[in-house]
Amino acid sequence: MSAVDRRAFLTAMAASIAVPAQAKGGDPIVATMAGRLRGTREGGLCVFRGVRYGEDTSRRRFQAPEPVRPWSGARDATAFTPSCPQASAVGAQGEDCLGLNIWTPGIDAAKRPVLLYIHGGAYSNGSVVDPLNYGDRLAAAGDVVVVTVNHRLNALGYLYLARLDPRFADSGNVGQLDLILALQWVRDNIAAFGGDPGKVLVFGQSGGGAKIATMMGMPAAEGLFHRAITMSGQQVTASGPINAGRRTEAFLAKLGVRTNDMSPLLTMPVERLIEALAAEDPILGGGLYMGPVLDMKWLTRHPFWPDANPQSNAIPMMLGNTHDETRAFIDARGPKLAGLSWDNLAARMQPELRIDLLPEWIVAQYRAHFPDWSPERIFYAATTAGRSWPGQVIEAEARAKAKAPTWVYQVDFASPTQPWKGAPHMMDIALAFGTLDAPGSLTGTGQGARAASKAMMDRFIGFARSGDAGWPQYRIDTRSTMIFDAVSRVENDPRGWERELFARAPYIQPGS
Structure with a gap:
């Protein structure tokens, strides 16, 4: 029996011996390839928290x-595993962090679409216990x-040695x-939880989206997911090995570890490794990028340079x-915008831009195009278009x-609870x-928020099920974009003027 045939056989066996929650009437129990898991029943769903897909990483730093x-026996899957050690406050932390969590309507043979979420926090912070x-x-x-899914972050996940x-x-x-x-675990086991291993959508916000964009260029990830959604998170280029090596040198120097002997890294308290991330980044300044x-x-090769990686162009x-x-x-x-005026707008914008264009010229272009806009409105529009948006456009x-199946959305729904934040x-x-x-x-629970949420959830679910987002694909001649709002709609090339403005100079992915 080939490896592929054996995996298919074991997946079918795991699904067939799952103990149906409705038959037992108590806690749901599912047989995975490694052993049985006991979850909980919550609001009509079967929920499994802290499902370990990998061994404790403290022994394999x-x-x-x-x-x-x-x-x-049956292992309890009722509590989250620790989150990866980090500087942020995310509750319990520890190196035994390779855990995933599952919410399913039924442990049966329904073969439901699977939506696997990867959290944000760049590559250094965050957790799905939120x-x-x-x-x-x-x-x-x-x-x-x-x-x-939780996974290793910061130096534990990305230090280049x-x-x-x-x-x-x-x-x-x-x-x-x-x-x-984690995706291999899903491929091999999710059928036992009522999911379809051949219909896996990965979605992630901020750093989670960047991790997905990166996986779309990693041969080891090929075939493990079948649709992808990146939410405010892109990865045009990865860190080059020379720059990554310079960061490693700064990290080791902060720890007092010699480059010819890495052994102390394996035994020192993990807290020291996290503290050393405060070393100054030799390329970007500030704390170390990982x-x-x-x-x-x-x-x-880079995920989206010099083009979209052909490996994943068939993936919607x-x-x-x-x-x-x-x-x-x-x-x-806050202090960055205190006293903002036309006289200091360009200087205040400059540190926030990731595209090297003359800030005074940018301000002049915005003022000519939007004469009724305030300095604050131009500040946020320009820093968004010149910092957070270019990677998605690219x-x-x-x-x-490449004529790849692609859809684009923009969230315009503005916070009713903190209106000064708009749609952040x-x-x-x-x-x-x-x-x-x-x-x-930040959404509140009013009618507008519920309408925007329903529109977004419906589109995500439909995309997972069919591979079609339900609005026109993004093409160069139209740039069709779904605007999610209290009343959602499709617009062609929204913010096109800003897109063209910042396309005049190259975008350099921070950290690369």
């Missing part, structure tokens, strides 16, 4: 993950299986390899951004040129999951 080992990305409402709304020590040949990309292992590396082993892809991305990063009532244009970065998380009342949501 900076190395590729190992699949979870088999166990006997109630904003609980999968219960999305699973119930669309009769789909929702999976959320491969050129210094052969033991760490996979380092620089092990965070990505964790996600690939992200995927063009290591010529796992990642052999949806790309989205919010209208006011930078209002999430730059407080309208990726969508590249796929359109992260606005689309609660809308997509239906978690409008979760802590941290």
